[in-house]
Amino acid sequence: MGDVNALVTLAKPDMAAVDALIIERMQSDVPVIPALAEHLISAGGKRLRPLLTVASARACGGEGDIVAARKLAASVEFIHTATLLHDDIVDSSEMRRGKVAAHLIWGAASSVLVGDFLFARAFELMVETDSIKALGVLATASSVIAEGEVLQLTRSHDVNLDEDTYLQIIRAKTAELFAAACETGALGAGVSAEKVAALREYGMALGIAFQLSDDALDYGATSEALGKNAGDDFAEGKVTLPLLLAIERSKGDEDAFWERTIHRGDRKDGDFEHALKIMRGTGAINATLDRAYEYADQAKAALAILPDSDWRKALEAVADYAVSRGA
Template identity: 65%
Template sequence: MAAVDGLIREHMDSPVPVIPALADHLIAGSGKRLRPLLTVSAARMAGARDGACRKLAAAVEFIHTATLLHDDVVDSSELRRGKVAAHLIWGAPSSVLVGDFLFARAFELMVGAGSMAALEILARASRVIAEGEVLQLTRAHDMDLSQEVYLEIIQAKTAELFAAAAECGAVSAGAPPERCRALRRYGMDLGVAFQLVDDALDYSSDSATLGKNAGDDFREGKATLPLLLAMARTGSAEREFWVRTVDRREQTDGDFQRACELMRQTGALQATLDLAGGYAQSAKAALGDFPAGAWRMALYDLADFAVSRNA
């Protein structure tokens, strides 16, 4: 991972000063580097011995960072990874354009890795992520959103990059198709579990721990699973509260705390975490045919971490 970080820093460089400054503001933060770690682990478990997976891992982190820069502009976020969001320092236009720069760098790294199949996987993932973000935007504040559509959204906007990160690592290692598919399944289920926990933490953690403002999803009226379950389980008794705060977004002091309490009372938060745990177990099961060893154990541990973290 130190070698991957070296590649990331090398490819952030640009003669335009605002580009490395803005990129470093986000990339040098407290990011978990889960996605590039997934690429390296999948490649090594599949038998890779060369450095191609490092370039793909750096590309994956650039794709992820680019989407964060764009998302923070779309959502008007104030914090990211414990720091002031980049668009509040450099402005929205610079954030969007530096995100574009990182996408371009990602594709340069993919080409440098020398795997056309891996390039295709990550190119497709970039398209699917964008589709997921647009779908979420068009269904924001939808109080009748089904759990099925919600899962479709998070599979596209979050889990697809986890799946692609694992799959491209396996492909670059020359793994047989069935093992590439198994690692893609692992990544997809891991990504869903990760996002489910993220959505629950927005209502159960605090800003200092999260590195971003707790309650942002509620304030933006995002229809995440904890909110959908709480609305369904409180029924007509709290209908007006949810319409006012989520649909019309007419929120007052204390509304977020009340929403959190309703989620705890109805078991919506625990149900979300339980579902995440199921996906984490499914992810681990996808690795059953791989030989035991340090890399498989690392991926098992990664699935456990995804559902036990508090940030």
């Protein structure tokens, strides 16, 4: 049902170069900086976003410089890491990638500043590629991500959040960087505007599919599958699509329950289980997964413009993986 392994194998030499760049460029004479950055970066994760950047360059079969694509890939990972550092402060998260969150070890102040440092280093790397277009794409992505985060911050406990606003939030805070990762890879490869647009579309749909699938998994997956605990979103009173649909579909019956647990944030033992029961009864989780499958299909369709290749197949498999995790 899809996996990332094919892509990981194909991209091994590229990603070794990207990893080396990441390690090299996160160095600083100020010891806290590499220590804090390494804590998060060495914890790994799949490096999915930079992987998409190099894969997009390769799948386009462009004539561009793969060195540029690799630098852009490292930039994308720095931007992602910076947003994670800042997000964990914003959400007061305790864990990240299976480790204690950096702000709980080095303090919020250091996390803010090291995030800023990595963000700036990302732009220094981009400048080296001489691609003003890629710079524009990643600068815009960065402002859109921040906007999405603020929107989420102000609306995430709102039991009246509508589906459009929710989609606007996940497009901005998650899918935009996936889209930019793919788009800059294509730009780095120097291919036609049509292919660049196709890769952007792929990344955007893929990012939405990933987020919807994550949101569904948070009401059903084991903690191993996500590297965080299922039930986290509910525990934070965060309104995601499954919750939003469950609220809508249980209107009249469960208003007081949602008002108390989400809006007022007054949750007690057994509430998560009750929420799960409503979710299953209203089909909210499956409806969310159906939506995720639609976006995964959209992502794959966008790739049709590319020449047939192992790279293209691997990108298609990632779209399947996005929605089949934990299944």
